[in-house]
Amino acid sequence: MEGMLAKSLILSLLKWWYFESPKQFLTLAKMIARKIMDSLSISIILRTFFSPWKKVTSYKHNNSLEERVRALEDNAVSRLVGVVMRSAILILAALFIVFYIVTLMLGSIIWIIFPTLPIALAFYSLGFIIS
Amino acid sequence: MNESTTTKQIIINFKDPIFALAKINKKLGSPRFKSISNIIIIVGIIFFALINILKLSDFLMFFAINLLAISTFLINLKLYFDLKIKNYVPKIEISVLAEKQSLGNQIDISPVLNFEAALLLKTNWGNTLESIFLKICQTREASFILYKAGLSTQYFSGLKIDASIEEILKRALESAAKNNQRFIYISDLFWGFASSSKIIQDTFYKAELDTKDLENLIFWEKTLMARTEAKSLLDPENWTSTGGIAKDWSSGYTIYLDQFGKDLTSMVSGGWLNFSVVSRENLTREMETALSKQHSHLIMVGEAGVGKRALVLEFARKVLHGKTLDHLNFKRIIEIDTGLLVAGAHDNEGEIETRLQLILNDAVKAGNVIIFIDNIHSIFIKDGYGTANLSQILIPYLESGRLQLIGATNLESWHKISANSNISSLFNKLEVPETDKNQTLKILQDLSFKFEYKYKIAITYQGLNETYNLAKKYIPYEFFPAKAIDLLEEAAIFCQNKRSNYLTPELLKEVVSNKTSIPVSEANDDEKNVLLHLEQFLHERIVGQDKAIKTVASALRRARAGLKNDNRPVASFLFLGPTGVGKTETCKALAKAYFGSERNMLRLDMSEYQEVSAIHKLLGSDQEAGGYLTKPIREKPFTLILLDEVEKAHPDILNLFLQVLDDGRITDNLERTIDFTHAIIIATSNAGSELIREHFMSSNADTHEFGKILIDKLLKDGIFKPEFLNRFDGVITFTPLSKEEINAVARLLIKGIARQLDEKGIALKVTDGAINKLSELGFDPAFGARQMRRVVQDKLEDFIAEKILGESLERGDSITFDVEDIKG
Structure with a gap:
């Protein structure tokens, strides 16, 4: 009885490992990617890329040209700060994504060979005894 | 297999x-x-x-x-x-x-x-x-x-x-x-x-x-x-999504909002608040609908304790995780702390207004804030913050559509706010009802884990069920789920103090009894004794009137044994009889016997309600929430209501009581249902007194036939309508007092005076001769015991007062009152 259970366990494990788990991991990978994008606020950053930093703006009504130019300069600086900060996040996001893709690829390779490891290691160990 | x-x-x-x-x-x-x-x-x-x-x-x-x-x-x-x-x-x-x-x-x-x-x-x-x-x-x-x-x-x-x-x-x-x-x-x-x-x-x-x-x-x-x-x-x-690290980068700084407000979305994200599994999804969806336009505002109307703030927190969680409308997602919901707003501002005129203005400017500038103000009526209703004119500051911001606001208030205050259409038209209204039994039980189930852990007790389902039932029956003017939660926690503390491991229904009843001074649990031995001998207890204060007292005592025994109709008052009687025969005294004694104190009696002189316009005095007017009838009963539902001289009230006012006597409920001026099912209602009337006096002078037999004759006369003379008389559990005739009964009244009154003197350590001895003489002087069929009271006051109390003041009596002294001491 226990032998049958063990046999069905191994078969079920291999079936799941090679045929069912890829779909699950795809789902998981998508959700992780979405979470990364959400955590780094990518969609918000893209939408508000040129917005002033923390809405810090100044505007002078009916004042001299000099003061109005000064206000324009201040606002430009505010937007520049926003662009710089947001760009930093985008660069970080890009690095994360590259790292993520590389990890996924490596993970996939390891995943494929992992179930064979026990047998491979067992055979490998024989070399130490024989030698 | x-x-x-x-x-x-x-x-x-x-x-x-x-x-x-x-x-x-x-x-x-x-x-x-x-x-x-x-x-x-x-x-x-x-x-x-x-x-x-x-x-x-x-x-x-x-x-x-x-x-x-x-x-x-x-x-x-x-x-x-x-x-x-x-x-x-x-x-x-x-x-x-x-x-x-x-x-x-x-x-x-x-x-x-x-x-x-x-x-x-x-x-x-x-x-x-x-x-x-x-x-x-x-x-x-x-x-x-x-x-x-x-x-x-x-x-x-x-x-x-x-x-x-x-x-x-x-x-x-x-x-x-x-x-x-x-x-x-x-x-x-x-x-x-x-x-x-x-x-x-x-x-x-x-x-x-x-x-x-x-x-x-x-x-x-x-x-x-x-x-x-x-x-x-x-x-x-x-x-879950949260918008990420940069969600606030395009929003302005909120220095004053942070100083005077609490960020509810941040509180929710910190996991500080345990949410009940009971989600009121339908209400949060309605909140979304009400706030669906960028410039729309919401006011939540519901009594204290129905969970308006909890609903806002549930909504805040949806906003935090981006599970609501696009323009609401990832915003901050900030509650203005009205305590902080006014703290320290009394010395500086205009300080509160300035603070509010700064807060609102912050919210507008930030662009990603929804303001929540609990008890918003304190801003809109005069006297909310003394002389501060906060509504004049807030309204322009609301009208401009530059920010969104959620307010919460109760029914009574909304009634006042909505009288000003300039304000009420700015808001979409959402009524928040109290939770029903199932929802309340589920909330209690959730909280029971916390209380079990905190107070080291076990709470059974029956305990939770009883909590709900007792809160519903004995705390009618607070609301679910708060009243059930409070009762459960009080009971848990009580249980812990009593060193009991289980929170049983009996313990809960004890807590409710202590809280409301109402005998909730099964009558204990002492109480059973009083109820079974209620007539004896009442006779300690009332002389004669055996039949009346027996009828009233039987009704109370039935009610206490749980046999009363839950949709009607505990008992209702119409006492008919001449003046001074013990009708009011019976009511006072009943209030003490059933509700624990004479103070649990509401006396209404119905001669003040001879005009139909006086109905507002009873139910409340536009200026006043609740009237002389509805307000006290709302605050203290376990009361004996005495309608004195009921025949003098306007017929339309008597019609009001038809519903009270039949249904145990009426609606006040704010359309709130007032519950009379825990009250005893007694109406008294001198109508038919002449007939009563004549009958008992001649035959002294209180027969069933006489009762019918009396009622027929009252109906024939148009004093009461048949449907009015029919609503009472009993129409009881109080008979004129005989000489012997007046003598007994005199002895009762003297006993009362003796008790007072006893507290001062002075003994009072009144001879039989004196008592008989006083009774003679006090006997007046027209005025009943009142005349006796006047005589005792004039003859005996005056005598005692002179003795005390004239002879400087001390503890251990005694006063003797004899026939010769009766002057005049």
Whole structure:
């Protein structure tokens, strides 16, 4: 009885490992990617890329040209700060994504060979005894 | 075990893969396997690493590699268990199966059994139903249910289950389908048994639990299970958005908002607040609708304690996770702390207004803030903040649409606010009702874990049910769920102080009795004694009137024994009789006997309500919430209401009382229902006094016939309408006092004076002769005992006063009053 259970366990494990788990991991990978994008606020950053930093703006009504130019300069600086900060996040996001893709690829390779490891290691160990 | 066919309709195929998976789950999920495999994995990896680094003998290397091989195999198994077994989802939905079954098709429920249920059925299939049920009772799920029901498995041993396996499985399937579950759990099987078998239901019934209570118990178990189960990474529901680190980068700084406000979305994200599983999804959706336009504002109207703030927090959670409308997602909901707003501002005129303006400017500039103001009426209604003119500051911002606001207020205040259409038109109104019984019980179930842990007590389902029932009956003017939560916590503290492990219904009744001064629990021995001898108790204050007192005492005994109609007042009487015969005194004595104190009496002089416009005095006017009748009863529902000289009231005002006497309820000027079902209503009238006097002067027989004659006369003379008289539980005639009774009244009054003097340490002796003389002087059929009281006051009390003041009496002295001391 226990032998049958063990046999069905191994078969079920291999079936799941090679045929069912890829779909699950795809789902998981998508959700992780979405979470990364959400955590780094990518969609918000893209939408508000040129917005002033923390809405810090100044505007002078009916004042001299000099003061109005000064206000324009201040606002430009505010937007520049926003662009710089947001760009930093985008660069970080890009690095994360590259790292993520590389990890996924490596993970996939390891995943494929992992179930064979026990047998491979067992055979490998024989070399130490024989030698 | 082969395929089992129960009937044509429901089958369990034991060859289904679920059973093999269930066994695997049991093996791989066992704590022993987990701990052993973890040890082997860790040891294997470390050992391999060490051997590699130290480059020891080949044999050790061989051993290390094989150990590593075993570790990798165990990692495979763990991954398989965690990712496949624990996330197993049936290929077929329960709702589809349930529908097929309802159409009369044969279905196989094996694929939708959860592992524990599958194993239990497989292991015990072929045994008796009783045996299977007992096995179910021994599982973790059923043990919780029985524990909370205050029962144990032995209650069910020896019972003969009067149900078929098909019916049981059918009900289990229906239960799972109704709750939109993926699996049939053991608790569903438990429900299948309990709902199909009358014998099991009877066992629960003896523990004061019906099938609805059982459903709630099972729901309780399921919510506990949902909380304690690990969340699946593969379920998108468990991945929440929050907008990320840059969500506030395009919003302005909010220095003043942060200083005077509390960020509710931040509080929710910190997990500081335990949310009940009872979500009021329909109300949060209505909130979304009300705020759907960028410039729209919401006002939540509901009494204190219905959970308006809790609803805002639930809404804040949706906003935090981006699960609402686009323009609301990821915003900050900030509650303005009105305490902080006014703190320290009284010395500076205009300081509060300035602060509010700064806060609102912050919100506008930030662009991502929704303001919440609890008790917003304090801003809109004059005298909310003394002379501060806050509404004039807030209204322009609301009209401009530059920010969104959620306000909360109660019904009474909304009534005042809505009188000003400039303000009320700015808001979309959402009425927040109090939670119903089921919702309240579920909230209490949730909170019970916290109270059990905090106060180290056990709370059964019956305790929660009783909490709800007692709160509903004895605390009518507070609202669910707050009043139930407060009562439960008070009872838990009481239980802890009494060093009791269980919060029982009896303890709860004791807490309510202490809180309301009303005898809630089963009458104790002393109280039973008083009730059974109520006539004697009343006669200590009232002379004569035997029939009246007996009728009234019987009605109270019936009410206290739980035999009264819950939709009517406790008792209602019309006392007819001449003045000074004890009608009002009887009312006072009753108030003391039934409600614990004479102060629990509301006296209305109905001669003040001779005009129909006076109805506003009773029910309340536009300027005043509640009137002389509705307001006191709302605050103290356990009251004796005395309607003095009721015949003098306007007929339309008497019509008002038709509903009170029949239904136990009326609606006040704010359309709030006022509950009179805990009150005793007594109307008194001197109408027919002449007839009464004449009758009792001649025959002295209070017969049933005389009662009819009296009523006929009153109806004929148009003093009362038939429908009015008919509403009373009894029309009681108080007879004029005879000479002997006046003598007894004199003795009573003298006893009262003697008691007062006794407190000063002075003894009073009044001779029989003096008493008889006083009675003679005090006997007046027209004025009854009042004349006696006047005589005692004039003759005796004056005498005593002169003695005390003239002779400087001290403690231990005595005063004697004899016939010769009666002057005039």
